[in-house]
Amino acid sequence: MNNEMQVLFWILVFPGFVFTAVLGLLAAWIVRKVSALVQYRVGPPFLQPFWDVRKLLSKEVLIPQEANKWVFIGAPLVGLAGVLLLSTLLGVAAFWPQKTFVGDVIVAIYLMVLPSLALILGSSASASPHAAVGTAREMKLVMGYELPLVLAFIVVIIKSGGALGLAAIAETTPVASISGAVAFLVSLLCIHAKIGYVPFDMAEAETELGSGVLMEYSGGLLALWNLTSAMMLVALPMFLVVVYLGGFGTTPAGITIGLLKYVGVLVLIILIKNTNPRVRIDQAMRFFWIGCGLVLVTAIALATIGNIYDIGWL
Amino acid sequence: MGLSTKAVKKSPWVFHVNTGACNNCDIEIVDLLTPRFDVERFGIKLVGSPRHADALLVTGGVTAQAAPRLREVYRQTPKPCVVFAIGACACGKGIFTTGYHMVGPVDKIIREIDPDAIIAYVPGCPPKPEAIISGVVKALAAI
Ligand code: SF4
Numbered sequence: 001m002n003n004e005m006q007v008l009f010w011i012l013v014f015p016g017f018v019f020t021a022v023l024g025l026l027a028a029w030i031v032r033k034v035s036a037l038v039q040y041r042v043g044p045p046f047l048q049p050f051w052d053v054r055k056l057l058s059k060e061v062l063i064p065q066e067a068n069k070w071v072f073i074g075a076p077l078v079g080l081a082g083v084l085l086l087s088t089l090l091g092v093a094a095f096w097p098q099k100t101f102v103g104d105v106i107v108a109i110y111l112m113v114l115p116s117l118a119l120i121l122g123s124s125a126s127a128s129p130h131a132a133v134g135t136a137r138e139m140k141l142v143m144g145y146e147l148p149l150v151l152a153f154i155v156v157i158i159k160s161g162g163a164l165g166l167a168a169i170a171e172t173t174p175v176a177s178i179s180g181a182v183a184f185l186v187s188l189l190c191i192h193a194k195i196g197y198v199p200f201d202m203a204e205a206e207t208e209l210g211s212g213v214l215m216e217y218s219g220g221l222l223a224l225w226n227l228t229s230a231m232m233l234v235a236l237p238m239f240l241v242v243v244y245l246g247g248f249g250t251t252p253a254g255i256t257i258g259l260l261k262y263v264g265v266l267v268l269i270i271l272i273k274n275t276n277p278r279v280r281i282d283q284a285m286r287f288f289w290i291g292c293g294l295v296l297v298t299a300i301a302l303a304t305i306g307n308i309y310d311i312g313w314l
Numbered sequence: 315m316g317l318s319t320k321a322v323k324k325s326p327w328v329f330h331v332n333t334g335a336c337n338n339c340d341i342e343i344v345d346l347l348t349p350r351f352d353v354e355r356f357g358i359k360l361v362g363s364p365r366h367a368d369a370l371l372v373t374g375g376v377t378a379q380a381a382p383r384l385r386e387v388y389r390q391t392p393k394p395c396v397v398f399a400i401g402a403c404a405c406g407k408g409i410f411t412t413g414y415h416m417v418g419p420v421d422k423i424i425r426e427i428d429p430d431a432i433i434a435y436v437p438g439c440p441p442k443p444e445a446i447i448s449g450v451v452k453a454l455a456a457i
Contacts, residue, residue, distance in 0.1 A: 032354070041352040048357050051324035055368070058318035060392035062365060130363075210362035218365035218392045 015091020017084055024230030025049040031233070031270055038274045049230060056223035064216050066127035075122025076217070076224035082114025083228050087235040093166035094238070094248040094258070100167045108166065108239065109153065115228055116142045116194065119203075119213050126216035134212025137281045138203035144285045145190040145200075148292035151300065152183035152190070156243055158303040170247025177306065177313050179299040184244040186292045188265070191236045192272055193284070195229065199276040200284055237265040322368055322394065323454045325357040329367035329391070333384050333420065334410075335374030338440040339401035343371055345443045353447065369396045369450070375403040375410045376418030384420070385427050396432045396453055397424055400446060402439040409439070432457070 010016055028049040036043025063069055089108055093100045120138050123131040157163065159174040174180030193200035204212045214225055241247065241261045248258030279287070306314030332340055346353045347360060361367055364387045376384060388397070399420040402408030410416050417423070424431045434456075436449035 036352070036354060040349045042355045043352075044354050044357055048325065051321050051357060052327075054317065055321035055325045058321060059368070059394075062390065062392050206362040211366065214366075215363045216365055222366060 010092055011084065011088050015095065016088040019091070020084070020087040020231045020234045021227055024227070024232070024234045025053065027233040027266060028230045030266065031273070034267075034270045035274050049226070053223045053226055056218075056226065057220050059219040061219035061221055062216075064126055064128065067216065068125040068127075071125035072122055072216075073221065075118045075125065076221050076228065078121070079115040079118035079228045080224050080231075082111050082118065083231045083235055086111040086114075087231060087238065090166065090235060090238045090242055093170060094242055095250060095255075097167035097170070097250070100165055103164050104166050105153075105164055105169060105243070109150065112149075112194065112236070112239070113142065113146065115232060119225075122217070123213035123215070128216045130209045130211075131213055131215045134203045134205070134209050134215070137205075138213055140281050140285055141193055141200060141203060144288035145193045148186050148288050148296055149190040151293065151296040152187045153243070155179050155183035155296070155299050155303045158300065158307055161307075166242055170242045173244070173246035175244045175246075177303075179303040179306065179314060180244065182295055182299040184240065186296055187240060187244065188268060189272075189292070190288070191240060192269055193288075194236055195232050195269070197269065197273040199272075199279045201278055202281050202284065205278065233266070237262050237269065240265050319457060323457065325359070326368045326396075326450070326454065327359045327361045327366055328369045328371050328398075329361055329364045329387075331364075331370055331372045331384060331387055333372055333374040333380035333404070333418070334377035334416075335401065335403055339373035339403070342440045342443055342446065343373070343400065346446060351443050351447065358450070364390045365392065367391050367395065369398055371398045371400050371446075372404050372420045373400045374418075375407040375413070375416045376420055376423050377415050378417050379415075381417050381423050384423050388424055388427065388431070394432070396434060396457075397421075398446075398449065398453070399433060399435050400449075401441055402437055405435045405437050 013019065029044065029046060032048065033043040063072060086108060089104055089111065093104065116138065120135050120142070123138070124135045156169060156174045159177065159180055160169050160172040163169050175184045196204055204214060209215070214222065217225060241258060245261045248255055302314045306312065330340070330343055345351060364370070370387065370391060372384065374380070397420065399405045403410060404418070404420045407413070407416050407419050421433045424433060432453075434449055434453035436446050438445050441449075
């Protein structure tokens, strides 16, 4: 297989589109099923998310009269492309560590914002007042969680001795130290907000905004958003596993342990989702900037001290 | 049966429209989502926007104020979609038949803008949750 073919295979099949979409829809089913079990319900049948996407694809696509048509249609494609590249990048770093490039971790951080930006773009192009409120909240939320996410990342870089490659970072386990564990927990919350689950679902807010940012999307375009959020359920926990929990490894045993780590992160996300009420946007901002910010500054200080005096557990 | 039809049957998302119901029918609809009835078992999901919906659950006999809104919501729902007239009011204005402000029932208003609309009727005042589930099942079987 020559180089272009291999890259195409990475993007379209494994660890890209086919793999992430299938795993993501399964993860979406797990989220719904476990949420139902927590509420003493039976929950949706297996494969339900697949049927949802299939159904949306066969429905009519309505475009609001006042909407900016091309931005409205283009935004879900941009979002899907972002999460697709992100999962490909992470998958390649996890399974073909020798094929990565220096600084890919910065690309990953940029790609992680892309779906949220696309969502902001698409919903503000839809000319709906509900979506406008959702957009404003999503924008503030993005500003809220990006700061702690990057700060937490500084801890990882200090811990791994200045490495800027996903493969190099995956060989260290920052979570095995105090500062690393704190950074992991904060990142978990940031990722939670990125996926847009309760308590940080104020941009979608079914009960007060209809569906907020997604309000005007229908049919195939909504299916794309569904797929994007399902794939985020794979890519973002995978990012945590690669960056904080020591990655996947290339041996079968390593991959199994890696998958267990992924499931563990997913379970944590589901539990947070089901045991919290929705917070207001100003509470979320205060939580991310002041609460998480201060904690992370302490963590960075600890990590630096640990680095200077060679204390591994700090 | 095509795959598209099967997919609609497997995941009917519903949007709830109140066009002047006494709120009793609405409570019965919300009942469907509780652990006791749990319609998510069948892939049914209550969505917040008519643009996401496959079925409209309409309650109430349609007041003069609500009629234009009901038409607008129907226009905003991507086709194919099913309209459910839930309760005696929605099916035939019920106890409000002689009300001066009632312009319904639901089927009349919907047929004004789309003569071929698929409309299912679930009578009762209010209908039991079981009756609503059975109505949805029958309507889906008829598609
Ligand atoms: S059918 Fe009965 S319960 Fe339902 S809205 Fe009408 S009066 Fe109320």
